[in-house]
Amino acid sequence: MMLKPNMRSQVLPMPVVLISTVSKDGVRNAAPWGCIMPILRPLDEILIASWLKRDTLDNIRDTSEFVVNIPSVDMVEVVEICAKSFPPEADEFEEADLLPRPSVKVKPPGIDGCIAWMECKLVEEILREKYSLIVGKVVHLEGNDSFFDERGGMDFESAKPMSMILGPDGVCYTHPAYPGSGREGR
Numbered sequence: 001m002m003l004k005p006n007m008r009s010q011v012l013p014m015p016v017v018l019i020s021t022v023s024k025d026g027v028r029n030a031a032p033w034g035c036i037m038p039i040l041r042p043l044d045e046i047l048i049a050s051w052l053k054r055d056t057l058d059n060i061r062d063t064s065e066f067v068v069n070i071p072s073v074d075m076v077e078v079v080e081i082c083a084k085s086f087p088p089e090a091d092e093f094e095e096a097d098l099l100p101r102p103s104v105k106v107k108p109p110g111i112d113g114c115i116a117w118m119e120c121k122l123v124e125e126i127l128r129e130k131y132s133l134i135v136g137k138v139v140h141l142e143g144n145d146s147f148f149d150e151r152g153g154m155d156f157e158s159a160k161p162m163s164m165i166l167g168p169d170g171v172c173y174t175h176p177a178y179p180g181s182g183r184e185g186r
């Protein structure tokens, strides 16, 4: 069947992350993000797309720093709370009952309990008429010891990183599925 071009988000699943930032006045913010991708393996830059009316975008512009937190599907409620439109002066760590985790190379804290934390610095903003593209450099990447082995391999089965599909009925959250036996041989 024919699909409208803007239905592309239904056939291209996107990751779900929580971006944490702080405002220039020190207010903590956290927001879910789907439009995020690494820019060419094995480089260390990422790209995020943002509508212009986002506290996250304002904070990145003001401080040049952000943390990409990778939540598990078990954190779906937190994701939904952070998706609400809070005023810029609201501390979203408090609103969503998030435990801050000190970052190593940037000011914004990470979110405790996530699968991994990507500390980023702004490299470039590409401003379009209705949205903005942010290029960030990953300056520190850390995985939660509970989900990674000594080689840095993630146990996807227990970590359950979230992704999303946007269909006519809204967001559907998904997580990795496994082919079962025979996986080891690949």
Ligand SMILES: Cc1cc2nc3c(=O)[nH]c(=O)nc-3n(C[C@H](O)[C@H](O)[C@H](O)COP(=O)(O)O)c2cc1C
Pocket: 016, 029, 030, 031, 032, 033, 034, 035, 036, 049, 050, 051, 053, 054, 055, 056, 057, 079, 080, 082, 083, 084, 085, 086, 164, 171
């Ligand atoms: C799963 C999910 C993914 C989202 N992805 C994006 C995105 O890629 N870009 C964007 O601008 N907003 C996205 N949003 C909407 C923002 O998270 C939402 O508007 C949030 O309130 C923005 O918070 P802020 O103003 O504190 O930055 C997404 C929301 C959800 C639930």
